[in-house]
Amino acid sequence: MSDHILQFKNISKRFGSQTVLDEVSLSVGTGEIFSLLGPSGCGKTTLLRICGGFDYPDAGRVILDGKDITELPPNKREIRTVFQNYALFPHMTVWDNVAFGLKIAGVDKHTMMREVGKYIEMVQLSGHEGKKPGQLSGGQRQRVAIARALVNKPKILLLDEPLAALDLKLRQRMLIELDTIHDEVGITFLFVTHDQQEAMSISDHIAVMHNGNVEQIGTPVELYEAPKNSFIAAFIGDTNFFDGLVEQEDGDYCTLMIKDFPALSVYNDKKLRRGDKVNLSIRPEKFMISATKPEITDAHTNLLQGKVEEVIYLGAHTRYWVRVQDWRISVVKQHFSYALDERKICWGDEVWLKFEGDNAYMLERYTEEDENLLALPDV
Amino acid sequence: MKKCNRSSRFPMIVTIITLIFLYAPLVVVSISSFNNSKYGGAWRGFSFRWYEKLFTDATIWEALVNTLFVALIATFFSTLLGTLAALALYRGKGKLQLFHYALVYSPLVVPDILMGISLLLLFVTTIGIGAKIGLSFELGMTTIIIAHITFCLSYVTMVVLGRLQDFDHSLIEAAQDLGANALQIFFKVTLPIIAPAIIAGALFAFTLSIDDFVITFFVKGAGDTTLPIYIQSAMRRGTPAVINALSVVFLILTFILVFTSQKLLEKKK
Secondary structure, eight states: OTTEEEEEEEEEEEETTEEEEEEEEEEEETTOEEEEEOSTTSSHHHHHHHHHTSSOOSEEEEEETTEEOTTOOGGGSSEEEEOTTOOOOTTSOHHHHHHHHHHHHTOOHHHHHHHHHHHHHHTTOTTOTTOOGGGSOHHHHHHHHHHHHHTTOOSEEEEESTTTTSOHHHHHHHHHHHHHHHHHHOOEEEEEESOHHHHHHHOSEEEEEETTEEEEEEOHHHHHHSOSBHHHHHHSSOOEEEEEEEEEEETTEEEEEOTTSOOEEEEOTTOOOTTOEEEEEEOGGGOEEESSOOOOOSTTEEEEEEEEEEEEEOSSEEEEEEEETTEEEEEEEEOSSOOTTSOOOOTTOEEEEEEEGGGOEEEBOOOHHHHHHHSOOOO | OHHHHSOOSHHHHHHHHHHHHHHHHHHHHHHHTTBSOSSOSSOOOBOOHHHHHHHHOHHHHHHHHHHHHHHHHHHHHHHHHHHHHHHHHHHOOSHHHHHHHHHHHHHHHSOHHHHHHHHHHHHHHHHHHHHHTTOOOOSSHHHHHHHHHHHHHHHHHHHHHHHHHTSOHHHHHHHHHTTOOHHHHIIIIIHHHHHHHHHHHHHHHHHHHHTOOHHHHHHOOSSOOOHHHHHHHHHHHTOHHHHHHHHHHHHHHHHHHHHHHHHHHHHHO
16 A cells, blocks of 8 residues: 555564563554554554664564565664654764765765755754754754655655753754755654654644553544543543443433433443443533623533532633542643633532533543553642 | 842852862972982973983984884784774673683783783793794794783774664665675775774774884893883983973873864864
């Protein structure tokens, strides 16, 4: 298939007795930004290293553009890597670092001058050509690493946590720049990160990995709105989990019984039957919080009553923690407008939480340990 | 608060005592070199006599040439072999490498006199065997050079290995990633980065070789004289005054060398 530039087929890798990758298969589309996302130790970096040729899989094949490259050494692959620590050659200038790949390839001098100049300009380092990496800031080093990797026009650019060493503001800027560079060169990016926001904001597709397995592959929207299991729901963004039972099937919807809640009507995309156990996920922003009881017009709109335990004002939005019997629910309210004289919802207020049955999502249950690991801490 | 404000004189006093301790002998030697007395001791007036003698004495110059000859050859081979040994030790992490490491490391802690005796024994035995099968060689410059390579090697290895252990392995991966083969990686990445350590190791070896007395004393042939050997015999023969002059010349050369190398390092920064 030509629309998939890179394919991993049943890749397995063990280090000693530990299984790092367990029959991982995935396909990366030509020209897209594909992210491998997961907590540390999930196997994403190992998969990237196998792609770069720095590790070899115990089983499985790596297919690049239709060719099996599993056994090829790194210097024979049309793949370039931006290393986490950038791995710039400290004894060479910026220019020589960028030119390294072309020199090795034996490109003629004229082409080399043109190409190196072009990529240095692309990463906005004109004027810094004569500097050594030690004289550059973190962000500038990052750019050199990117230019150096792109100058050979690889089929795929691998990026191993490229922004991890930068501070927050710079990270956001580099993320936008990476996106711009990607648009400009049209090369496929395989991006490894543990930061779900990074992955969400830059990727066309994301593979979420956990314990050496791919849990779900999808677009950022799919992962956020339709997570496959509670691990994904907890790892991508924040969410509230509720355990319950299906009380009654009701066409496309079903009625759920959750302890202390009134009967809830929720969209039944999993086609669950009466008596099935469910794990319901409702994202904080899917709740409408109000001090007065809202009017209910739709049969699938649900209403809960509770008491505000905590209010955290965060500028663009406010996060509330609302107590409903034994449940502590995280709610986020966007400030479309914010009148200073408006009666605000405060600590201790009785409030109503409204949510649509279409916005709650029923999930496969993952282990509680994993959820606790990732869930937002209680304030 | 009071305690903090009190400026202690203790560090300054210690520093001054240390400096006196280090430099007093040198000052005495420098002054003595201008003393118009054959055996030192009482001041018999200012004179350049010993310097004149120093620059006209052929045996001193022969000893110096021998010393430099040995030092240069020993430095070259010990640097080459030491660097290769360091690379081997850096790459391999097996049991064999641990043994190799111990083997390379031990000459650093073995006393010189032991090194001298064992090398002498080795040479004598080899010469004995050689004589039986009709090959004749004897103690001389060659054995001195071999002995110097032997003890310099360990120092070079340790210095280069120290630098390699700080070496970021991802640089090698990066070079590989950019298409370089093993040879290209070595000459374009590894070698330039460890070059300062190789030069430092070579300087170390050169210095050690130049002033070695104990080992050279054991393995030298009858007529071979290096500078330390010459100085020792001159002291015995009772002409220390020339040695004082020689020491001062060496001192000045050393200061110039240290000064220039520091200037060079500053420039690089």
